[in-house]
Amino acid sequence: MTGYRKGNSRGGWVAVFGFILLLPLIALFFLADEAEPISADLFSLAQRNTLLLGMGVVLSSSLLGVAFALFHTFYEYPYKRILHGLLLMPLAFPAYVLAFIYLGAFGPATEWSAFFEIQGAVWFLVFVLSLALTPYVYYFSSLGLQSMTQSERETESLLQGGRWLFFRYSTWPRLLPFLISAQILVMFETLSDFGAASIVNVPVMTTMIYKMWFDLFSFAGAVQISLKYSGVILLFLVIEFLFKTFSREPVSSGRDPLRPQSSLPFSMKALLCLLFFYILLAFVYPCLQILFWVVQLQSFQLWVKAAALAIKTMALGAVVGILVVGFSVTLLVWLRQTRQNPRLWVVFSTVGYSLPGSILAVAVYAVLLALVSNVTETVLLVGLVLALSHKFLTAAMRPLSDAVQFLPKELFEISDVFQVPWWRRIRLFLFPYLRSSCGVATLLVMIEVMKEMPLTLMLAPGGFQTLSIQIFNFTSEGEWEKASLPGLMLVLIGMTSVALINLKDAEAGYDS
Amino acid sequence: MILECRHLSFSRGSNTVLSNFSCQLERGEKVSLLGESGCGKTSLLRLLAGLEAPDSGEIFLREQLVSGQGKQVPPGNRRLGYVFQNFALFERVSVKKNIFYACKTRAHYDEAERLCGAMGLSDHLDKHPYQLSGGERQKVALARCLALKPDIVLMDEPFSSIDPKQTQFLIGEIKELFSQLQITALMVTHSREESELFSDRIIYLSRPSSSSS
Numbered sequence: 125m126t127g128y129r130k131g132n133s134r135g136g137w138v139a140v141f142g143f144i145l146l147l148p149l150i151a152l153f154f155l156a157d158e159a160e161p162i163s164a165d166l167f168s169l170a171q172r173n174t175l176l177l178g179m180g181v182v183l184s185s186s187l188l189g190v191a192f193a194l195f196h197t198f199y200e201y202p203y204k205r206i207l208h209g210l211l212l213m214p215l216a217f218p219a220y221v222l223a224f225i226y227l228g229a230f231g232p233a234t235e236w237s238a239f240f241e242i243q244g245a246v247w248f249l250v251f252v253l254s255l256a257l258t259p260y261v262y263y264f265s266s267l268g269l270q271s272m273t274q275s276e277r278e279t280e281s282l283l284q285g286g287r288w289l290f291f292r293y294s295t296w297p298r299l300l301p302f303l304i305s306a307q308i309l310v311m312f313e314t315l316s317d318f319g320a321a322s323i324v325n326v327p328v329m330t331t332m333i334y335k336m337w338f339d340l341f342s343f344a345g346a347v348q349i350s351l352k353y354s355g356v357i358l359l360f361l362v363i364e365f366l367f368k369t370f371s372r373e374p375v376s377s378g379r380d381p382l383r384p385q386s387s388l389p390f391s392m393k394a395l396l397c398l399l400f401f402y403i404l405l406a407f408v409y410p411c412l413q414i415l416f417w418v419v420q421l422q423s424f425q426l427w428v429k430a431a432a433l434a435i436k437t438m439a440l441g442a443v444v445g446i447l448v449v450g451f452s453v454t455l456l457v458w459l460r461q462t463r464q465n466p467r468l469w470v471v472f473s474t475v476g477y478s479l480p481g482s483i484l485a486v487a488v489y490a491v492l493l494a495l496v497s498n499v500t501e502t503v504l505l506v507g508l509v510l511a512l513s514h515k516f517l518t519a520a521m522r523p524l525s526d527a528v529q530f531l532p533k534e535l536f537e538i539s540d541v542f543q544v545p546w547w548r549r550i551r552l553f554l555f556p557y558l559r560s561s562c563g564v565a566t567l568l569v570m571i572e573v574m575k576e577m578p579l580t581l582m583l584a585p586g587g588f589q590t591l592s593i594q595i596f597n598f599t600s601e602g603e604w605e606k607a608s609l610p611g612l613m614l615v616l617i618g619m620t621s622v623a624l625i626n627l628k629d630a631e632a633g634y635d636s
Numbered sequence: 637m638i639l640e641c642r643h644l645s646f647s648r649g650s651n652t653v654l655s656n657f658s659c660q661l662e663r664g665e666k667v668s669l670l671g672e673s674g675c676g677k678t679s680l681l682r683l684l685a686g687l688e689a690p691d692s693g694e695i696f697l698r699e700q701l702v703s704g705q706g707k708q709v710p711p712g713n714r715r716l717g718y719v720f721q722n723f724a725l726f727e728r729v730s731v732k733k734n735i736f737y738a739c740k741t742r743a744h745y746d747e748a749e750r751l752c753g754a755m756g757l758s759d760h761l762d763k764h765p766y767q768l769s770g771g772e773r774q775k776v777a778l779a780r781c782l783a784l785k786p787d788i789v790l791m792d793e794p795f796s797s798i799d800p801k802q803t804q805f806l807i808g809e810i811k812e813l814f815s816q817l818q819i820t821a822l823m824v825t826h827s828r829e830e831s832e833l834f835s836d837r838i839i840y841l842s843r844p845s846s847s848s849s
C-alpha cells in the first residue's frame with residue numbers, strides 16, 4: 125500500500141490498543157497465582173480430545189474442501205452456480221445446531237445408537253464439525269485457484285510436462301497459501317468450539333472451562349485452564365501472523381482466466397456424486413430434519429416465546445454491531461486522515477475472534493472482578509456487550525478497512541483547507557462513501573453475535589436468555605424438537621451472511 | 637513444405653473468425669502475421685497448435701494431416717513450440733524449473749542447458765520469473781519451448797510487453813538463433829516495424845467479410 129508515512133509516529137497508540145485488547149489475558153495471568161490444582165485425568169482427557177478434534181477436522185475438511193475447489197475450478201458441470209451456492213450454505217448452520225440435529229436423529233437414544241457407540245462421540249463430533257467447516261476450505265481454496273490461467277494449462281498440453289508436474293508448478297503454489305489460511309481458520313473454529321462439544325458431551329478444553337466454573341464452582345480452576353489453553357491459541361495466532369507476513373499475493377490472471385473443461389472423466393463424475401452427497405448431509409438433510417421437528421412442535425406458546433427471544437437476541441446483536449462499527453469507522457477514518465497504515469490495528473483486532481468464547485468469558489469476568497468489588501447484573505451485561513464487541517471487532521474491521529482505503533485522500537485535504545467541521549465531513553463524504561460498508565459490517569457482527577454461544581452463556585446475567593442459550597438449555601435435557609425452533613431461526617439468520625458472500629461473488633463474477 | 641493450411645474456417649458462436657484461409661510455410665522461413673485486432677491472428681495460431689479445432693479446412697504439418705477431415709492431433713503430439721503473449725510462465729517456481737519443465741530425455745536437458753548459456757539466462761536460473769524483466773521473461777518462455785527441439789515455433793505477440801529498444805535487440809538475437817537451428821517461425825504481431833525486422837515474409841490478415849458479430 126502506498127501513501128502512508130514511513131515511520132509510524134503514533135506507534136504508541138497501537139501499543140495502547142493492543143494492550144486493551146490483550147487486557148483480559150493479562151488479567152488471567154495475574155489471577156492464575158490463586159489457582160487451585162485440577163484433576164489431571166480430566167485435564168489430559170480434554171487435551172487428548174481437543175487434539176484429536178483439531179487434527180481430525182482440519183484433515184477431513186481440507187480433503188473435501190480442496191477436492192471440491194479443484195473440481196469447481198477445472199471442470200464445467202451441470203448446475204454449477206447453484207451447486208457453488210449450496211456448497212456454501214452449511215456455513216449458515218452454527219456447528220451446535222448441526223450437532224443437535226445429528227445427535228437427535230442418530231445419537232445414543234435412537235436406533236442408530238450402536239453405530240454411535242462404535243464410532244465414539246469424538247469421531248461423531250469430528251464428522252459434525254467437518255460438515256460445518258468444509259465450506260471455509262472450499263471457499264478459500266477456490267479463491268486461490270481463481271488466478272489460474274488458461275495459457276499455463278495450454279502450455280501443459282503443448283509441452284506435455286505431465287499433470288503431476290503441472291500441479292506442482294502451477295496449481296499447488298496458488299492453492300497452498302489459501303489452504304493454510306483456511307486450515308488456520310478451521311483450527312481456530314474447532315479449538316473454539318464449545319456448543320457442539322457440550323451437546324455431544326465430549327470433554328474438550330472449552331467445555332472443561334465451563335464445567336470448572338459452573339458445575340464445580342471453581343472460577344480459579346477455570347482461570348487456570350483458560351490460561352493454559354490461551355497459550356496454545358496465541359501460538360496459532362503467532363503462526364497465522366508470521367504466515368500472513370511472509371506469504372505472497374497470488375499473481376493476477378488478468379485477461380486470461382482458466383476455462384473449465386466441460387467433459388467429465390469418470391473420477392470427476394464420482395467427485396460430483398460426492399459433492400451431492402456432501403450437500404445432502406451438510407445442508408439438505410439438516411434443513412429437512414429441523415423443519416420436521418418444528419412442524420411437530422404444534423405449540424403456539426413456544427412460537428411466541430421464540431419470537432420474543434429472537435427480537436431480544438437481535439437487539440443484543442444490534443447494540444454490539446453499532447458499537448463495534450462505530451468504533452471501527454472512527455478509528456479507521458482517523459488512521460486514513462493521518463495517513464497511518466491500519467494493518468497492525470487490523471491484526472490486533474483479530475485477537476478476540478481467535479480466543480475461544482469460554483476463555484474470553486473467564487478473562488472478561490476476571491477484569492470485572494479486578495475493576496469492581498461487586499459484579500452486579502448490570503455490570504455483567506455491560507461486560508457481556510464489551511466481550512462480544514471484543515470478539516467480533518475483526519468482523520467489522522476487515523471489511524471496513526478495505527472500504528476506508530478507497531476514500532479519496534483529497535477529500536480530507538480539501539476539508540482541512542476549508543476547515544469543514546467534523547459533522548459536515550460525515551454528512552458530505554464519509555456517510556455517502558461508507559454507508560453500505562457500514563450496513564454490511566453491522567449486519568455481519570449482528571449475525572455473529574446472535575450465533576455466539578459460550579460467551580453469552582457464561583456472562584449473561586441470570587434470566588437473560590438468547591436463542592443460543594435456549595438451544596443449550598433444551599439440548600441439555602435432550603429436547604431436540606423444542607431446540608429446533610430457535611435453531612431454525614439461527615439458521616435463517618445465518619443464511620443472510622451466506623447470501624452476502626454469494627452476492628459478493630456474483631458481483632465479482634467469480635462463480636459464473 | 638513444413639506447414640500448410642487449406643481453406644481454413646473457424647468461428648466462435650455466431651462470430652466468424654477465419655474464413656477460407658490458406659497459406660504455406662517453407663522450412664526455415666520466418667513469417668509474420670499482421671492485421672487489425674479481432675481479425676483472427678491468434679485464433680490461427682491456436683488452430684495450428686491444436687488448441688482449437690477448425691470448422692472446416694485442413695492443416696498439414698511436415699506433410700502430415702493434423703487437423704481436418706475428422707482428424708485432430710492433440711497439441712502435445714504436433715512437436716511445435718508456442719510462445720504465449722503473456723509467456724505463461726509458472727511464476728512460483730524457479731526459472732530453471734520453468735525451462736526444464738518438459739524435458740524428458742538427456743538430449744532435452746543438454747539442449748536446455750545450452751540454450752540457457754546462449755540466451756544469457758545462466759545467471760537467472762535460481763530466480764523466479766516475476767523477478768525478471770519483460771525481455772528476460774520472453775527468453776525463458778522461448779528457451780522452455782526450444783528445449784524440446786521443435787522445428788516450428790509459433791509466437792503470439794511476443795514483444796507486446798517489452799519496450800521498443802529492447803524489442804529491436806531481442807528480434808536480432810532470436811532471428812539469429814532461429815537461423816542457426818533451422819527453425820520455421822510464425823509470429824503474430826500488431827507492429828509493422830517488428831514484422832519487417834523479424835520476418836522473411838508478411839501475411840496480412842483482414843476481418844472475414846462474413847463476420848456477423
